[in-house]
Amino acid sequence: MRITSLGVNSAFATGKYEVVVSSEKIEAFLQSIKENIGSRESPLALLKEFEEFFAKNKIIRYNPKWQSNFLIEFDCPNKRDGHFPYRLVLDFGGDVRHSLKAFGLTVNDIDGYYVSHPHADHIGGVEAMALSTFFNPFYTKAKAKWLDNEFIADKIVNQKGEFRYKVPDFAKPDLYGHKDVLRELWQAAMPGLKTLQGVREVTLETYFNVISLIPNQAFTFQDGDRTWEIYTMLAVHIVSGDDIMPSYGLILESENKTILMPTDTQIMTPPQLKTHYKRATVIYQDCETSPFPSGVHPHINDLRKVSSEYKKKMLLYHYDDEPQIEEGEFLGVLKMGESREY
Numbered sequence: 146m147r148i149t150s151l152g153v154n155s156a157f158a159t160g161k162y163e164v165v166v167s168s169e170k171i172e173a174f175l176q177s178i179k180e181n182i183g184s185r186e187s188p189l190a191l192l193k194e195f196e197e198f199f200a201k202n203k204i205i206r207y208n209p210k211w212q213s214n215f216l217i218e219f220d221c222p223n224k225r226d227g228h229f230p231y232r233l234v235l236d237f238g239g240d241v242r243h244s245l246k247a248f249g250l251t252v253n254d255i256d257g258y259y260v261s262h263p264h265a266d267h268i269g270g271v272e273a274m275a276l277s278t279f280f281n282p283f284y285t286k287a288k289a290k291w292l293d294n295e296f297i298a299d300k301i302v303n304q305k306g307e308f309r310y311k312v313p314d315f316a317k318p319d320l321y322g323h324k325d326v327l328r329e330l331w332q333a334a335m336p337g338l339k340t341l342q343g344v345r346e347v348t349l350e351t352y353f354n355v356i357s358l359i360p361n362q363a364f365t366f367q368d369g370d371r372t373w374e375i376y377t378m379l380a381v382h383i384v385s386g387d388d389i390m391p392s393y394g395l396i397l398e399s400e401n402k403t404i405l406m407p408t409d410t411q412i413m414t415p416p417q418l419k420t421h422y423k424r425a426t427v428i429y430q431d432c433e434t435s436p437f438p439s440g441v442h443p444h445i446n447d448l449r450k451v452s453s454e455y456k457k458k459m460l461l462y463h464y465d466d467e468p469q470i471e472e473g474e475f476l477g478v479l480k481m482g483e484s485r486e487y
């Protein structure tokens with residue numbers, strides 16, 4: 146199994162725009178100057194050439210800070226064409242299609258999604274995911290065969306009996322999540338997804354093969370010759386008066402490894418979660434660095450006070466500016482694109 150950080154930043158972090166000229170163009174320009182070094186009438190003429198070169202070749206480049214979403218790859222056949230790996234995306238924020246692009250992937254390369262909680266940096270990409278796979282007749286080989294060149298809206302309306310308005314599971318991405326989160330996900334996405342031209346009875350199941358998890362229910366993935374058992378873990382993200390927003394993180398277990406991905410959560414809240422932190426081999430740890438702490442994520446200053454028994458297993462992410470840590474204090478600070486094999 147390989148876990149890659151599609152993004153590592155918080156919902157509020159923004160990237161930077163820079164004006165740049167490519168190094169290839171600069172090198173070619175300098176070479177042309179060298180070749181004709183004595184041909185200018187005056188230094189002012191040379192200066193003018195420089196100005197024209199920069200005006201013509203400058204581009205605006207975006208250095209992104211993508212939201213915290215992960216790509217989990219299992220060494221097993223995918224849904225799309227049966228090749229390896231199966232790609233599961235843990236949370237899909239509004240910018241996940243751009244962060245996937247950075248890895249040469251699109252929504253159509255993703256087999257399944259897991260959703261932890263209904264904040265926009267975790268579910269904001271749902272409409273793009275749903276519609277772009279729904280309208281792609283080649284999303285899976287089996288879908289292309291099932292459609293047989295018929296437009297999908299016509300196909301599902303023209304089907305007879307109990308299959309009318311239904312899209313078969315092999316023709317759409319898997320969507321895993323706690324039943325409460327999936328209900329809220331549909332509430333959030335419904336205004337954009339409930340209407341399909343010419344189709345009645347549109348639900349979340351129209352777009353996804355929904356696997357609604359009940360408490361303590363594991364789902365498993367084959368990964369080469371090992372099996373990963375994956376459980377959800379309820380942690381407290383936000384408490385407001387008498388209402389609570391949990392985040393359902395993941396515990397991934399195989400043989401002697403336990404990977405803990407609590408997602409957005411205050412540190413070991415409730416304290417009973419300590420058991421899971423103790424058992425974990427590696428902990429993907431939410432870490433806020435904002436000068437204006439939100440109180441709903443652990444701040445780096447709070448994490449520094451945690452016992453080193455846990456700190457040494459923690460990979461920090463979900464920050465605004467990168468946290469500055471002492472050598473050996475934590476397992477590390479995750480960077481965008483960083484991959485780890487387990």
Ligand SMILES: [Zn+2]
Pocket residue numbers: 262264382409
């Ligand atoms: Zn959140």
